[in-house]
Amino acid sequence: EDLKRLASLLSTIKATLEDAEEEQFTNNTIKDWLLKLKDAAHILDDILDECATEALAMEYKGSKCGLSHKVQSSFLSSFHPKHVAFRYKLAKKMKRIRERLNEIAAERNNFHLPEMDRERKGGVPDWRQTTSIVTQPLVYGRDEEKDKIIDFLVGDASQLDDLSVYPIVGLGGLGKTTLAQLVFNHERIVNHFEPIIWVCVSNDFSLKKITKAIIESITKTTCEDLELELLQRKLQDLLRRKRYLLVLDDVWNEEQEKWQRLRFALACGEKGASILVTTRLAKVAEIMGTIPLLELSRLSDKDCWELFKQRAFGPNEVERADLVVIGKEILKKCGGVPLAAIALGSLLRFKREEKQWLYVKESKLWDLQGEDNVMPALRLSYLNLPIKLRQCFSFCALFPKDEIISKQLLIELWMANGYIASNQMLEAADIGNEAWNELYWRSFFQNTEIDESGQITTFKMHDLVHDLAQSVTNEVCCITYDNGLRTVSEGTRHLFIYDKNSFEEIKSIQLHHVKSLKTYVEWNFDVHEACQLSPQ
Template identity: 55%
Template sequence: MAEALLDVVLKNLNSHIQKELATFWNVNKEIEKLSSILTTIKSVLEDAEQKQITNQALKVWLQKLKDTACVLDDILDECSIKSSQLGYEGKNFTPSNQVNTCSLTFLNPKKMLFHYKVGKKVKEIRERLDQIAEERQKFHLQEGIVERGTEVVESRQTSSIIAQPRVYGRDEDREKIVEFLLRHASDCDELSVYSIVGIGGVGKTTLAQLVFNDEGVSRHFDLLIWICVSKNFRGRRILHSIIESASKQSYNVLDLDPTQKQIQELLQSKRYLLVLDDVWNEDQEKWDKLKSILVFGSKGSSILVTTRLRNVASIMGTIPTHHLSSLSEDDCWSLFKQRAFGPYREENVEFVAINKEIVKKCGGLPLAAKTLGGLLRFKNEEKDWLHVKESDLEFTGG
């Protein structure tokens, strides 16, 4: 989430807004510093997003970063709007005319005041980001844990297989989605796109797996296809994965036209369910291009999307979004016990109070409960459990 937000802010800094701000007194230097700081912080965000699950201090740091980035984005929007009102719109700001533009500003009190306010705000934000960047060092975050090329980071890979013996607290969510796919979507002439939205670790992928493996769903659809998209939304890679999943054969053709024809042939007259898991793409054009190729299925074909971002759901979805909430404390406790004690080991009653305090730190997030339960599974003595509780265990997932 934080990384997606920083992408937006960096894009704004490098857009026409930057050209406008570059004409302000010394603001261009602050912009360069801001861009550098944000780029530096962004390089460790992948690691931070993962480690915040077991570190409350890191979660607070990420929230501080997101809050500051939002303020900066608001300043940039305000600058863009105000610049248009003051007559900057449409002007071509270049180094050659920057001096003349700034000189003329002295003749316009409104522009002078606007320049001063913007410069002050940008400097304050830069100082706050400086502090945030310095604070990151105490977390010992690794740089460069991001996707490169067409690869997806191993830890972000998902599949349709449900990895845990029992899923708690998602029966109602599963029934609602299955109901839509089997009844309402069947009557739709257009391709239905159903989006599951929720914060990281809340169980979006697990819910999609429950739906994907539902017996009624298996009988209803001719084709079931699962694609892990992640942050690298490449339409051609997705199409190749669909072909390989549907045909059970590898596919290496690079040209779009034969790929599109192959998709049409595979989906023609078939009612299919396609799961696009962990989608981050907010580019409407990319989605429209992909969707135009996926309309070849028969009536009732559906796409199930999981994403952290509401914008993604708004862009892709054709029906109201399914917002996935946290687990109840009882369900979170049951999941924690499943991981901490296993199917055959009896729960140690001496540590129940400690366990429940730890579960409260999960914030209702299944990923947090599973991770903490796994960490504590082989703790045999109370002092070991207390040590985990009192160290940096503050667990409120991502």
């Protein structure tokens, strides 16, 4: 009964976890509270594990002795002499954690974090709103993709009777919206389509809201707040027998039924009418697209430098050689992502001391603050994940940057840590495979390798995605040859040792102060040549 009450209390606190996670990035008080909550959850998890392990041990001893089920039950009862000591020890731990959880629950009221259904959150923050106006003075490295989209829309698509939907997919910050803006405003598009419509969709895929936005974009006037039926009929009157182009920017909706209802309302245009969709999620592209998706590539180092240079130096400024050298090192943080190059360049616009540039070079990306900081854009992908997938993703910070990661190993580590478990229909490994696929479809994983049977065996994470994983967890400690020996904090749950030279030093660390270490992975240098992680 005590365990049930504890689990219920923990569930009540966790009901606000999603809101707290979002707030923690701008509120240090909430961030500290969230750390306390997670620490308490880990302690409770350890208590439940200890209880389950003891019960299994007792049950095994009972079955080994050939005892009946009834006798085994008696053996497990709290009155059995061998069980009394364990029960007493467990009761003390439960009392302490119950008191701690009550304190944390009381603290929550100070932050005004009501339990909220994410589906009810409406509105798009100003910084996420997009329009059809090209906001970048110069765009680099997108001519090929731009021409490919335009050629299709004014060429092949114009011969199709059915509504064409062209999806652009890529990591946050890669320039999907900018590419869509370039297409939208191109002379060939403007001359070919009438009307051309831009709608920023974001998380709230409301049929009524999107329909109103399309009507307002066409009529250039505010639309009345009518019922959906009347709005859709008004929309069809405006689009009927028109070869229109509709851009749906920043789409996150994965519910096929919602899209189908909107698509049927839009399928009234002239031959060649088309929709251009931008999304981070390959699953959304598969649901909406009528042609193969366009996966946006990373920019070349040359194009990234041009973007960075445009923001970091003034138009008539002579580029200092010493700053150029450091700047090109800083660009390695960008990983070919335009938004990162723009953000870091903007950060350095009025900094001309070498030590200031070196500080940026040596800093973690999420510690840097700037008007166009890339981390808030990347965190959208993280915050859009269900809670269970968030912990699966953040756990990936355990691996070093640019590591070739075994898919099977990662899933097994998820299972070992209790992030995924079997249900009545599927084994834990199958559920783990589904979780991995979900993260892959959401652009968190890349560079997959496939075996002879067509199964994915290994993958990598983009450097910025790895930075994201590190920025959202304080439980993972990865010690490598390039970051040197680091202090293993009390809250470390997962430890990865990758540096052969510091291995003996790690052994000498007093790990007894780490209360809840759950994962310990050590690089096996016998297979170093194979570049495959083999845990010991």
